[in-house]
Every structure is written in structure tokens, then in C-alpha cells.
Amino acid sequence: MNMTEDQAADYVDQMAAALGLDLDPAHRDGVIANMVRTAEIADLVMDFPLPVDLEPAFVFDPGVAGER
Amino acid sequence: MIETATATEIAAQVRRGDVSAAEVARAALDRIVARNEQFNCLTEVTADRALAEAAAVDALRARGGDLGPLAGVPYVVKNLFDVRGLTTLAGSRINADNPPAASDATAVTRLHDAGAVLLGAANMDEYAYGFTTENSHYGPTRNPHGRERVAGGSSGGSAAAVAAGLTPVSLGTDTNGSIRVPASFCGIFGLKPTYGRLSRAGVFLFAASLDHIGPFARSVGDLAALYDVLQGPDPSDPVCTPRPVERATASLDEGVGDLRLAVAGGYFTKGGEPEAAAAVGQIAKALGVSKQVELPESARARAGAFVMTTTESGNLHLANLRKRPGDFDPLIRDRLLAGAMTPSNWYLQAQRFRRWYRDRVLALFREVDIILAPATPCVAPEIGRETITLDGVEVPKRPSVGIYTQPLSFIGLPIVVVPVATVGPLPIGVQVIAAPWREADALRVAAALEASGVASASVPEFEESSHV
Structure with missing residues (x-):
């Protein structure tokens, strides 16, 4: 499910607003082009079926509290 | 000759008193004056520190003290390692506004404690986001085997400094190939250890889930010597392993022995120029x-690494992307901006796929101990080009030179790049890939290849600048 350039443009504008990024018009086309490319690449990951019991690879270490 | 001596030889000479650490440091600083302008390896020369560290080594020897394994060995670090008193640039103009680092990175401290002498900080792609060291603020680093060609990146300054003979060894970082690509293009040895093996404390992050540090050298013995000194737990790095030190120098000369070897097929045989296949x-x-x-689904592994990298780096730099987007290198700015907007599902699926791929590749390591693959799909391309031709297809240069490295760092495998100088006029590297935590296996194989002469690194002949 590739993003079209128009979809990417809409998405970039909305995400910029949501993230408080005041996107310079001179940078906008480059960001949209990168979003289209990332979407194409992400499709390779998203298209691949994974079992529901497969945990993400990150592991969080809660650490150890100091002496009371 | 000090210029082409290995770190191990220099340390032995200093220990014996054949040469003083101060003489070694001054000779290295002279070489930097003569050559750095040609290749643009270093953004900062730490001459005062180098001379002070060298003097301390000589004073310790005069007192009969215990000299470290790297006594008097000069080195440089990529300019994202903290060096006390120096602002950590990470290749950026933005970080140049930061105060100087208050202390050394753990890796720099460990090299100092081993007697090594820091010559300076090396050029890189801004925030490590690139494979070519074409930095818009500090200029491109030039390849010692051909000045019109890239050194590779993002640790290009560190690699070129070793290839040009400025220093026998250096430190870089590797998130998607940033040690292995420049090692290949510059014709030197590089080690990307297991993810979590070496401390990254005091190193400016890029994509923390994938960031590694590691050494460059012109000999495998030096690579192992640095690696051994750099090992050890460090609570300041949340992913640094508590495993005990496993010295690689001890087994370096054991030869290939009964290690089971294989070549990576499928993905790793496609999309490259003939030189890549010839080197393997x-x-x-x-x-x-x-x-x-x-290694199944390696194209998806590369995609997963791409998505994780862009997402994590976009988040890391979000505050400055809001405040001062115009100060980023234009070569990476739009990628960071798009990365800050990545849908969370793409990122999370990549993290889940990472475990799937890891499990499949771990299963392969029940049958083999070492896997060989090309390090880069081509020799060093020219500086300034936007595209290159790989296997008859025109592709964007900067991301494409990492096609063979990116899937492997995705799952943190330890890898030594060995340089092959006999494929054509320019060097190209091969990845010697071991199972997690088995760096010593990859180094043993690399040492055997070096001993047989198939893998070798040498300082090319070139004219010195005349204005010394």
C-alpha cells in the first residue's frame, strides 16, 4: 500500500502541524519525497506476516533503586 | 619506519625504548600537517593533548612503571566521541554551539589508560546519517586511494586517516555500515562488534537501537588489540553488556582451525558490481x-533498519528541526524531518521483524560459524555524484552503498571487514560475519587471511603537500 505523492503531501502537512514543525516551503518537497520513499521501504516490512506472539526486539531494563 | 608501523609494533618499540612516545607523537603530528589538507580527515588536531599524553608515557617508562598495551600509539576518533575540552561536533554546525565536553567518552578513557595518544577528531557525515562523508559544513573527506573519490561514511575521516598513514588506528561508529563501508572504500580493516559489546557512553547517538562503536586499523593484530582494550562493562551505557571481557588477541593466531565457513547467497550476491563478487x-x-x-528476507531486514534509523534519528533531532531546520546539512535535513513523522506502526513492525530475522539467522549459526559477504556493492564512487550504476541499474549513490551492511547491523552481528587489494585498481572489502559475541572467531579468520596475503592494507603512495 504505497503512499501516493498527494497522500504523502497531505500526511506531511498534518504531521508537521501535529508536531509543531513550521515546515519551510523550501524544505517541503524534499520531505514529501522522503516520506514517499520511506513508505515504499516500510511496505517491505508491513507486508510480511508476523505471528502475534512475536515480541518487538527492544528490551527495557527497569534498573535497580539505590539504598533506602 | 614509524609511518607505516602498526600500533602493536609502535607499542613494542616504545616499551623497549627504541623510540620515545614523544617522537612518535611529533612524527604523527607532522604527517597530519603534511597530509590532512589533501584528504580532509580531521576537523580538530589535539596536538597539546597528544604531546602531553606522550610525555606521560615516557615519564612512566623512565620511572619503570607498567606501560599499557598501547603505550605511545597514536589514534584519532570520529568527532562524535566526547573528548574532554573539545566540543563534540558529530559533523554538525548545530552542535558547534555546545560547550566543550566535560569528560572523555568511555572508549577514549580506555585507550588513554592503555597508553594511547589522541591526535585529533575526524570528519563524518552530519549526525552519522550517511555512507560517504560528504559533509556540507566541513567538506568531503577524500579517499587516499583516489582523491576524487569518497572515503565512505559515516566514519570516513577515521578510516581515511588510517589509510593515509596519519595514524595506525582510529575509532568510528556503525549504525548501518558506517565502519564497514569506509573500511571497504579505504582498503583497511574495520571491526563492528556485537551490538552492546563496547560502551557507547559519551558518544553522540544516531539511532540508539542500532548504534555500535569499533576500531579501524591496517592490521588485524591492531584491530584485536584495540578491541580488547575497549571491552568491559559500563553502567553508563544502557546496552553495554555485563559479560566479562573475552580477549581476542589470545586466539588470534589459532588459524581457521575447525571453524565452519560459508558464503552468503541470495540477497548478498545480487545488486553489486563485479568487483564485489570477485572480492568475496x-x-x-x-x-x-x-x-x-x-539469510532469509534480507531485503526486508534492510528496510527494517532504514525505518528504525529514520524514526529514531528524526525523534532525536526534533527540537532542532523545530527551532533551526536551516542549520542542518541539506543532505540529511529532509530525511530527518520525514523520519520525525514516521507512523508508529512502521517502526513497531520493524522492531518485531527484527526479532524474526534475528531468530532465523541465529538458526543458521548452528550450522556454520562464519559467513562471508561483500562489504560494499562497488569500489569508492566519486565525490559529488548523486547516482551510481549497480548491476546495470542506476540507483541513488548515498543510501545504496550500504545495501550489504545494513541487514547485518540490524541484528547486531559482529563483523570484521577485510580489505582485498587485488581485485582492481581500487580496494574493496569483504565482511567476515560471526555469531553474536564471537568477535574472536571473525578476527581469527581475518588474521589467517592477512597472514596468507589475500587481505592486506597499505598506505598508498602520494605526493606530500609542499607547504609544510
């Missing part, structure tokens, strides 16, 4: 390897 062929022939194994 030469190494495989020298080792007598005929078995081939397939």
Missing part, C-alpha cells in the same frame, strides 16, 4: 569455502 570469490577461494547459506 578471492576470500572464499583462499579459505576453501564452497558452502553457501541464505
